[in-house]
Amino acid sequence: MTGQIGAKIKSKRLAKKLTQAELAADICTQATISNLENKDRLPTISVLLKITDRLDMEFSEVYTYTSGKSANHTQIYQKILDLCRIQKHQEAYDLITTTIQLDQLETNSDIKRYYYYLGITAVIGYGKISDGIYYFNQALSKKENEQIDYLDISALNGLAIAYDINNEDDKALNYYQQSLTKLE
Known part of the structure; x- marks a missing residue:
């Protein structure tokens, strides 16, 4: 791929x-x-x-x-991304929860992506802030190697968004700063 x-x-x-x-x-x-x-x-x-x-x-x-090379869920993840782009986060969340089973994911990348998309769609689609925070932290806990990747940065930004929506400005700022530091 x-x-x-x-x-x-x-x-x-x-x-x-x-x-x-x-x-x-x-x-x-x-x-x-x-x-x-x-x-x-x-x-x-x-x-x-x-x-x-x-x-x-x-x-x-x-x-x-x-x-990575996990092709089994690539099309589903692409559909989820497309739905998120057009602000259909509830539909994306429903697609994740009905088509992807965590125990069938083989790579840490797929698991990270699964948790990231669950987090962002839960927060934006359904306003489930605590669920989103949990999912983003799950994504961050899956390490491929010592290098930071886009999913780590996305999960950090997801945490910042969740805390921002929840009016926890100090926590939001902390996670935004962490993501900027990782990008550098």
Whole structure:
């Protein structure tokens, strides 16, 4: 699945008439771009964000490729993301709870994504703040490796949103700051 991201990045780069070196300038090395496009090696999340920004891409165009090789639920997660984009969080929550069973998820990435989407749709779709906080913390507890990924940052932002909605400004600010620190 990661091969698709390399092809997508390359296609966007060529459409903008950029060389690999021009795309990499002040972001990473040309070799990083080459490895991404040709060897399916993903850079860190911060580098990938800068690359997608330079190519005028929405990160959502590539983020589904960053979570590993679990294809079983990819289409469902994409549908959930699409529903969230059009503010149908209740429908997204219902889709998660009726189509995905936690005990069938094989990778930590899938489990993190499951909990993140449960959290954001519970908070925004149904106003279930305490449920959302629980789900976001569950997502954060699943570590793939020592590197931070977009789901960790999303879960931190989800916690900030939940606390913000609950008028707990100090906690909200703390989680927003944590997510910014992780991005740096």
